[in-house]
Amino acid sequence: MAKTFYISTSIPYVNAAPHIGHALEFVQADVLARWARQHGQDAFFVSGTDDNALKNVQAAEAAGVSVDKWVGEHANIFQKLLKDLNISNNDFIRTSIDQRHLAGAQKIWRSCRPEDIYKKKYSGLFYCLGCEEFKNTKDLINGECEEHPGKALESVAEENYFFRLSNYQKRLEDIISSDKLKIVPKSRKNEMLAFIRDGLEDFSISRSRERAKDWGVPVPDDDSQVMYVWFDALSNYINALDYADDGGAFKKYWQQGDEIIHVIGKGINRFHSIYWPAMLLSAGIGLPKKILVHGYFTIDGQKISKSLGNIIDPFEVIGKYGVDATRYFLLREIPSTDDGDFTFAKFEERYNADLANGLGNFAARVLTLGEKLGELSEIEIDKEIADKIVAAKGLVGLKIKEFKLHEALAGIWELISCGDKYVNDKKPWSADVGDADKRKMIFNAVTILDNVAALLQPFMPSTAEKITQGISWSSAGKLKLNKAENLFPRL
């Protein structure tokens, strides 16, 4: 039976339209899912939206529309982004309206060991009227909000449910240090270990209904409280598998799953590597196996921020350069686990150098030369070429396993470069070369191209398909080549 492969993106909160950073995570997860499927695994890929965040409520209020309307409209934009990016997710969860989610979030709450959830008075919180949000004592300067000095702070005390995270300190440390839950890259793993060793404190998992503005998943058997948004949000990962009904997908992909991966941004590592496993342990559910933590984008070297007005709209980028060029840039320019910079200048530089001059031109020259020769018979390719292809395949597979997608792509481009070199050296266009030799040369070159397309498939699916369409087996052992339109016209 095929091995199972479960993968998720984080579910972004939908207080605003997606920016280019969201696209990065979708594309990374998509590559892994497509790679797994290409290699015969039974992949299930889930994405969705976090509708229940308080920020959504605030954004809706500011816009003067109802929360469900606001959230619904924005969730649609995220869903459209997945489609436009050609993301191969099998499911999409919306945490405010998906019944599987509402039922599942409550089920996991009820499944937690009773001694892990307790009610406690919450104090030491201050509400800043300027920020319209709660502040911790230690965030205050001289008892005042840093950003709104002089404004009176309202002291708040509230009774909430807490989760006894402190019960899981030892087990979490074991699970993470032993890589039973593998956090990639290592620096993120070390951060989590340091955090755990510093001592885990219990965290609150509910809000008063009033403070949550009546938005969120109700706490089972307590009308006065809704779940803290992270508690319900994290459960989406299993709710998509019908955890609530103890469905077959949940058993297959999660409880007995071979691979279970969460792709997340560095800002939410703690929730995924510590809170979420602790919740699962308490509820007696299996754990994910890997957390892949990617970095963030800067735009022209600066943080993405609304106040700087440097938001880049992924739809604009896709519209301008095409979906595969966008996917390529996100995956190639940004080291998968580090921060990277987005500029249109860099985008166009990469586009011209790698896509137009590199991949596109190589495909064009090989297919054009080949088209003129008509039908080609299958022959054994040069050992040197065969070795390069095997090496490239090995390298790409290894880099994907290590979550170094940018290096995987670099490996594919080495193969393209090798193909260019081969064609230059052999000169199959030359009048001095006999017909049989020409056919041999082109067969070698097109074999490289075909393998490039196969390796590229998870990264740039429609480009891979276009290339493959130019290489058709007319009958057994007989190959016909057709030059297609330019894959990536120079900018």
Place this chain on the structure above:
RNA sequence: CGCGGGGUGGAGAAGUGGCAUCUCGAGUGGCUCAUAACCACUAGAUCGCAGGUUCGAAUCCUGCCCCCGCAACCA
């Protein structure tokens, strides 16, 4: 001394003791099948700074400077 990561040619990266590597960008030459693309060659780095260990240091040690992540209920 809160914990951790990092500073390598114009840009981005690789490189944990032995001639400093790769990609982009720049220049020169070759080729002309191909999207003025491709191939070869050249220029460009005192490897953050200052000491130290060593026959030999980007790599190990010490100090300093700078950037970044985490620092708990905040995606």
